[in-house]
Amino acid sequence: MTDTPHRRGADRTEAIMRTTLELGQEIGYAKLSIEAVAARAGASKQTIYRRWASKAALLLDSLLSPNEPGLDYPDTGDIMADLRAQIHSAVDLLAEPPFGPLFRALIGEAQHDPQIAAALNERFIAPQADKTVARLRTAREQGQLSPDFDLDLAMAILSGPLYFQLLITQEPLTHAYVDQILDALFAGMGPR
Amino acid sequence: MTDTPHRRGADRTEAIMRTTLELGQEIGYAKLSIEAVAARAGASKQTIYRRWASKAALLLDSLLSPNEPGLDYPDTGDIMADLRAQIHSAVDLLAEPPFGPLFRALIGEAQHDPQIAAALNERFIAPQADKTVARLRTAREQGQLSPDFDLDLAMAILSGPLYFQLLITQEPLTHAYVDQILDALFAGMGPR
Amino acid sequence: MTDTPHRRGADRTEAIMRTTLELGQEIGYAKLSIEAVAARAGASKQTIYRRWASKAALLLDSLLSPNEPGLDYPDTGDIMADLRAQIHSAVDLLAEPPFGPLFRALIGEAQHDPQIAAALNERFIAPQADKTVARLRTAREQGQLSPDFDLDLAMAILSGPLYFQLLITQEPLTHAYVDQILDALFAGMGPR
Amino acid sequence: MTDTPHRRGADRTEAIMRTTLELGQEIGYAKLSIEAVAARAGASKQTIYRRWASKAALLLDSLLSPNEPGLDYPDTGDIMADLRAQIHSAVDLLAEPPFGPLFRALIGEAQHDPQIAAALNERFIAPQADKTVARLRTAREQGQLSPDFDLDLAMAILSGPLYFQLLITQEPLTHAYVDQILDALFAGMGPR
DNA sequence: AACTAATCGAGACGGTACGTCGTGTCTTACA
DNA sequence: TGTAAGACACGACGTACCGTCTCGATTAGTT
Structure with a gap:
């Protein structure tokens, strides 16, 4: 019930990844920057660097984590x-x-x-x-x-x-x- | 007899491409910078930007121009x-x-x-x-x-x-x- | 009668000074550049550097040469x-x-x-x-x-x-x- | 007890102004550059641009801040x-x-x-x-x-x-x- | 009238500095 | 303690002019 306190841990992780995907889709990988992700996510850069080693690592996580359970493929016999x-x-x-x-x-x-x-x-x-x-x-x-x-x-x-x-x-x-x-x-x- | 026209220009172009390859092989694409190519080639950045639109375009030219005549492949009948x-x-x-x-x-x-x-x-x-x-x-x-x-x-x-x-x-x-x-x-x- | 040949000497000098004044009045001294004067006057930079040692020297000449005969002041006895x-x-x-x-x-x-x-x-x-x-x-x-x-x-x-x-x-x-x-x-x- | 707030900030500010005066006195205003001040002060250009809008603004501050309390003038009656x-x-x-x-x-x-x-x-x-x-x-x-x-x-x-x-x-x-x-x-x- | 030398425009060139951006590290204050 | 905010040194960006240079083309004097 507290008004937007500093959320922590997994909360922040998810918010950052969500923002990364959004931004990445809007402006493309080349122009994507950790700086911009932090700003849009309302996170500090430190918080991002604590979790990911690079822009690419962040994006990789952001892309895969929602899908990770992965698709199951059929075996119809054919x-x-x-x-x-x-x-x-x-x-x-x-x-x-x-x-x-x-x-x-x-x-x-x-x-x-x-x-x-x-x-x-x-x-x-x-x-x-x-x-x-x-x-x-x-x-x-x-x-x-x-x-x-x-x-x-x-x-x-x-x-x-x-x-x-x-x-x-x-x-x-x-x-x-x-x-x-x-x-x-x-x-x-x-x-x- | 063939006096290359624009001698000054082509000279610099070649020197820059040669330097790009050298540097690229030494430090890799990610760390390669137009700044560094200019410095090592003794060229000004403008001279590079006048010819190429980006680091990638410069490298592409640098890689291809020496080989461009290309290899001929055999036709032995087999x-x-x-x-x-x-x-x-x-x-x-x-x-x-x-x-x-x-x-x-x-x-x-x-x-x-x-x-x-x-x-x-x-x-x-x-x-x-x-x-x-x-x-x-x-x-x-x-x-x-x-x-x-x-x-x-x-x-x-x-x-x-x-x-x-x-x-x-x-x-x-x-x-x-x-x-x-x-x-x-x-x-x-x-x-x- | 020839169609705009390369004018020389005093001709060019005057054209350059005129352009300098124009440009100077339009964009101010700080933004005035020899590059821009050359471009607008249709002169090469060399032609300007041959005559003046600096932007300031060029402007000084440009300001004074039209007036140089100077004003004569009255002597009415009072x-x-x-x-x-x-x-x-x-x-x-x-x-x-x-x-x-x-x-x-x-x-x-x-x-x-x-x-x-x-x-x-x-x-x-x-x-x-x-x-x-x-x-x-x-x-x-x-x-x-x-x-x-x-x-x-x-x-x-x-x-x-x-x-x-x-x-x-x-x-x-x-x-x-x-x-x-x-x-x-x-x-x-x-x-x- | 007085722990200067923004200690980091004020520190850099003073160091930069000191360097500006030094460099200015050595090489003169015309040749003074923000680039050179930054290099000599061990500061980044951003840090300078964050505080001052121009070379002139920086020099003005550098000249005045040590003296600002100002001299007191006498009133002897004469x-x-x-x-x-x-x-x-x-x-x-x-x-x-x-x-x-x-x-x-x-x-x-x-x-x-x-x-x-x-x-x-x-x-x-x-x-x-x-x-x-x-x-x-x-x-x-x-x-x-x-x-x-x-x-x-x-x-x-x-x-x-x-x-x-x-x-x-x-x-x-x-x-x-x-x-x-x-x-x-x-x-x-x-x-x- | 042809030749030579000077002058021109255009603009390439090596530099220096600009002002900006993003990096990854850091410090501070808050919750 | 983990965080938002953001200062910081650093490196590179791409641009603007500087003053020098080379290049042909044009134009005067000289012959």
């Missing part, structure tokens, strides 16, 4: 359909605002900040990849894939082109494109 | 062997110092600078991809690939996993890995 | 009336736009530029003072002033308060104020 | 002697290093910076003039001067020639010259 659904929803998250641009910026930051690269992998990339690999493994165990099917390689061939399009050519990422890749992967494009 | 050679040499350039880390930083910058993204695509990514596509087209024309072989899709499936490894998982990029992908692409990994 | 007329017209020049503010700025510059101080004295202050002293001398020779009348001191007592008001208190300089000083000087304000 | 003493000591301050040249530069700056002009008047010129006027008023009240004696006019006639000599002719300002003016003022230099 490996192709399940994979398609899985990747479609990953693409939807990565390619669309509000998260898409900030995610891309974070991957950008990972190119000169090994800590961010590691955290990003541990907390987002790897879990995501693990789900794909797990679904593939089930399929292999059920005899839907050959016994020597390379799970990691398949995952890389499915993910790589998506990130290539997302980060390098920066053209729109469509479900149709995902389907093309899935088909090509399984059908092969071999010489006659 | 599409698999030629592709393998082509991609191996691209990987060697991208993954190894001195260019690798700076290239990665530049791709990072492209995530929040559309101008850099465009320039990077036009001057490096697209030409590189074009060479791969061109070699594939020749093979298709010679009947080594099926008439409905999707050239761009193949290129994406070959490049994507490499960039994924380079930018996301940041694990070492080996020739063996390239070969795995090539094999998988042509053989297919389809369900039984 | 020393009080003549002095009054003389000083009134000096005050009108000094205190009013467009010349007043630029003159003041120039005197300001003379406080840290001995060359300007010297030039200002030689070309404006001293000639002006000489005319006053000359008129006083005539009056003394004609017996209107006592034989031991100190001409320079009188000149200083007449001029000083005007410059004090102009430069220090920066309150408006009126003819009435001039008259007060003239009266006080000749009448004395002595103790009873 | 108006001529007291005025003489008062003006002699003002002249000594204004004309001599270390303060003289910097004061002159500041008056110069006041010619194109109204804020400085106002501050200079309020904090130095006016208080100084007030003391002279006050002493004259006492003399008038005591009947040593005629009842219609114009105090402000007298002050202007005493001060003006000094500033004229200081700022315009820039010849040495001697006590003897002051005495000449005092004598002339009270005796008058009138026509026969």
Whole structure:
């Protein structure tokens, strides 16, 4: 009932992360500053520095913490359909605002900040990849894939082109494109 | 006989780009500053700003201008062997110092600078991809690939996993890995 | 008849000085720059630096050259009336736009530029003072002033308060104020 | 017991002003830069800009703050002697290093910076003039001067020639010259 | 009338300083 | 004790002019 006292701990943490996302979506990663987050959140810079080591670390937390429970992917028995659904929803998250641009910026930051690269992998990339690999493994165990099917390689061939399009050519990422890749992967494009 | 016109100008341009590469390799992209480049090159900041719009634009030019004539790739008639050679040499350039880390930083910058993204695509990514596509087209024309072989899709499936490894998982990029992908692409990994 | 060729010598000199006055009156001394004068006059900076050593020297010339022939002061035989007329017209020049503010700025510059101080004295202050002293001398020779009348001191007592008001208190300089000083000087304000 | 509040602040303020005076005396007003003051004082430029709006404002404070309590002038009953003493000591301050040249530069700056002009008047010129006027008023009240004696006019006639000599002719300002003016003022230099 | 030398405009260049921004650390006072 | 507020040193930003310089093009004198 006290009138806006100094909230503490988790309270402040959440408020700061919320503000970070807001600001990040408004002005973009490049112009985002800890200074501005502190000002808008009514927090002192010290309070932010006490919790996060850098702008990127703050943003990473801000992006992931609401979602961290993560999406569960289906296992309908149809490996192709399940994979398609899985990747479609990953693409939807990565390619669309509000998260898409900030995610891309974070991957950008990972190119000169090994800590961010590691955290990003541990907390987002790897879990995501693990789900794909797990679904593939089930399929292999059920005899839907050959016994020597390379799970990691398949995952890389499915993910790589998506990130290539997302980060390098920066053209729109469509479900149709995902389907093309899935088909090509399984059908092969071999010489006659 | 050829007396380069604007001798003064081109001279400075080259000196600045050379210094940028040196400094970039010494201290990394994040710590690289136009201030420092100017100081080390004995140039004024204005002279740099007159030519380049940003640190990233300067680095892009500095990285590409020495190589711009570009590598020529072989056409021995054996599409698999030629592709393998082509991609191996691209990987060697991208993954190894001195260019690798700076290239990665530049791709990072492209995530929040559309101008850099465009320039990077036009001057490096697209030409590189074009060479791969061109070699594939020749093979298709010679009947080594099926008439409905999707050239761009193949290129994406070959490049994507490499960039994924380079930018996301940041694990070492080996020739063996390239070969795995090539094999998988042509053989297919389809369900039984 | 040729269409705007590169004019030379005196032509350019005059154009530059005219532009200097214009610009100076528009934006004030502080913001006046040789760069801007060159641009507006369609002259190269070199052409200006060839003729003048500094912004202040350029402005001094620009202010004085149109007037240099100078005002001639009357000798009606009435020393009080003549002095009054003389000083009134000096005050009108000094205190009013467009010349007043630029003159003041120039005197300001003379406080840290001995060359300007010297030039200002030689070309404006001293000639002006000489005319006053000359008129006083005539009056003394004609017996209107006592034989031991100190001409320079009188000149200083007449001029000083005007410059004090102009430069220090920066309150408006009126003819009435001039008259007060003239009266006080000749009448004395002595103790009873 | 008096624990200066804002200890950190006042500390820096004083250090910066001290450095400003030092540097100003060493290299002169024209070459004095906020950059250099910051460097020598071990302060950041922000810290200076937080307190002062310009180089001139900083110098004004630096010059005045040590003296602000100001000199007290004598009242021996002899108006001529007291005025003489008062003006002699003002002249000594204004004309001599270390303060003289910097004061002159500041008056110069006041010619194109109204804020400085106002501050200079309020904090130095006016208080100084007030003391002279006050002493004259006492003399008038005591009947040593005629009842219609114009105090402000007298002050202007005493001060003006000094500033004229200081700022315009820039010849040495001697006590003897002051005495000449005092004598002339009270005796008058009138026509026969 | 052609040639030479001076002069011009344009503007690149190395500098210096500007005034601003954000960093990460710190101190102070409050709750 | 944890906090908001914000001072602080630092480093870099991007800009403005400085005074010097090179570059062709133009224009006078000289031949």
